[in-house]
Amino acid sequence: MVTDNPYRDLPAVDVLAELVESQLPRALTIDIARSALDQARRDIADGVEPDPERLARETIRAVERAAGVPVINATGVLLHTNLGRAPWSDAAVRRATRAASGYSNLEIDIDTGDRSRRGTYVESLLTLLTGAEAAFVVNNNAAAVLIALAAVARDRAVPVARGELIEIGGSYRLPDVMDVSGARLVEVGTTNRTRVGDYETAVQTHQCGALLKVHPSNYRVEGFTEETSAADLAKLAAANDIPLIYDIGSGLLDSEAPWLPRWLAGEPGARQAVEDGAGLITFSGDKLLGGPQAGLIVGSLELVSRLRQSPLARALRVDGVTYAGLAATLEAYLDGAPTTIPFWRFALVEASSLRGRCSQLADRVGGTVVDGASTVGAGSAPGVEIPTPQIRLRERQDLYEELLRQERPVLTRRDAGDLVVDLRAVEPNDDEAVATAVERCL
Numbered sequence: 001m002v003t004d005n006p007y008r009d010l011p012a013v014d015v016l017a018e019l020v021e022s023q024l025p026r027a028l029t030i031d032i033a034r035s036a037l038d039q040a041r042r043d044i045a046d047g048v049e050p051d052p053e054r055l056a057r058e059t060i061r062a063v064e065r066a067a068g069v070p071v072i073n074a075t076g077v078l079l080h081t082n083l084g085r086a087p088w089s090d091a092a093v094r095r096a097t098r099a100a101s102g103y104s105n106l107e108i109d110i111d112t113g114d115r116s117r118r119g120t121y122v123e124s125l126l127t128l129l130t131g132a133e134a135a136f137v138v139n140n141n142a143a144a145v146l147i148a149l150a151a152v153a154r155d156r157a158v159p160v161a162r163g164e165l166i167e168i169g170g171s172y173r174l175p176d177v178m179d180v181s182g183a184r185l186v187e188v189g190t191t192n193r194t195r196v197g198d199y200e201t202a203v204q205t206h207q208c209g210a211l212l213k214v215h216p217s218n219y220r221v222e223g224f225t226e227e228t229s230a231a232d233l234a235k236l237a238a239a240n241d242i243p244l245i246y247d248i249g250s251g252l253l254d255s256e257a258p259w260l261p262r263w264l265a266g267e268p269g270a271r272q273a274v275e276d277g278a279g280l281i282t283f284s285g286d287k288l289l290g291g292p293q294a295g296l297i298v299g300s301l302e303l304v305s306r307l308r309q310s311p312l313a314r315a316l317r318v319d320g321v322t323y324a325g326l327a328a329t330l331e332a333y334l335d336g337a338p339t340t341i342p343f344w345r346f347a348l349v350e351a352s353s354l355r356g357r358c359s360q361l362a363d364r365v366g367g368t369v370v371d372g373a374s375t376v377g378a379g380s381a382p383g384v385e386i387p388t389p390q391i392r393l394r395e396r397q398d399l400y401e402e403l404l405r406q407e408r409p410v411l412t413r414r415d416a417g418d419l420v421v422d423l424r425a426v427e428p429n430d431d432e433a434v435a436t437a438v439e440r441c442l
């Protein structure tokens with residue numbers, strides 16, 4: 001029924017909510033329908049043709065997508081922080097699903113019925129893999145650094161090289177974390193050079209609680225540089241009866257693993273940091289480890305026990321799902337070359353196989369296959385370029401955005417007027433989806 005009163009032609013809220021297809025909870029759909037009708041009334045008042053149905057559909061689609069959809073990562077950035085860093089292995093997903101779908105013995109000894117501590121299995125895998133006496137898990141590496149400093153060096157000075165006062169994307173700044181931990185930052189050395197003597201002076205002039213070494217994982221200082229080794233710092237720390245805390249950041253378990261790609265040379269490993277004598281070593285679970293978001297800490301039993309007793313331990317603890325994902329991820333390393341972990345599968349895929357996949361894609365959508373480079377991402381392995389054949393397409397208006405608007409969004413990279421499609425972090429099964437998406441957008 002069309003009347004000459006445009007306000008009366010607007011549908012009722014629940015009629016509009018029925019009209020638009022929505023996967024969202026009904027209350028949210030109703031809420032969106034109501035807002036669309038409010039907008040329609042304002043449009044009528046402004047003399048604009050109202051279209052509440054279209055507006056409601058668009059809003060619902062935007063909210064559904066913002067709620068989380070799988071994205072195909074064709075950026076060539078393997079650990080893309082905006083895409084959730086490391087995808088989990090199938091084994092990790094299965095184990096986590098099992099942990100989430102019912103009760104489990106998270107904190108109970110099922111042989112005796114006594115209460116137990118969570119995470120002991122993952123801790124045993126970590127000590128086995130790194131050679132450390134003890135391990136502890138918190139919810140990310142920022143938390144790991146925080147609890148290590150708070151438990152070991154609260155109200156004490158902690159010397160850090162000026163070249164290692166890092167900021168990681170997303171508001172992690174080491175000086176701010178130190179501030180919150182209660183440890184007092186003492187800057188030593190210069191931006192490009194820090195010698196063991198600089199730390200020695202600091203230890204002599206301040207009441208130090210620890211030495212802190214940080215792997216500058218997202219930048220590189222080149223040229224006239226000097227860095228003090230973990231081994232030298234561990235010796236100095238031991239001579240002064242304080243520990244060395246070493247934030248290796250990226251989470252390589254063993255830098256001497258035979259299957260590691262050459263381009264990762266120089267990235268510190270947890271096992272090597274233990275051998276060098278660091279008392280506490282911290283790293284992320286979702287960077288090079290290729291597992292869930294977590295902060296992993298390995299070190300001496302005495303120091304790790306202090307972390308466990310810290311009031312922060314409870315505030316920063318992880319749940320059974322994270323432990324399950326970590327357990328499956330760490331087991332893959334114990335079983336040899338961990339190509340069941342997506343990150344390593346992508347990292348180790350041969351350029352020749354990528355070139356073949358690129359050619360097939362180029363046959364369908366055009367573009368040129370070029371020798372390009374992927375990167376590790378997530379502030380890991382700065383400056384490292386992984387040789388990777390890629391497709392370059394002349395960037396037509398909005399192609400980048402249109403690929404994101406697809407049912408399964410495809411994230412690509414823009415470079416110098418071209419659109420770069422990099423298949424290194426794309427599962428071969430998804431090549432077809434990439435091809436279809438590009439075809440549809442062209």
Ligand SMILES: *Cc1c(COP(=O)(O)O)cnc(C)c1O
Binds near residue numbers: 142168172249285378
């Ligand atoms: C990534 C990183 C962090 C922060 O780790 P999150 O797991 O993202 O909290 C801290 N320090 C270093 C050296 C890093 O590389």
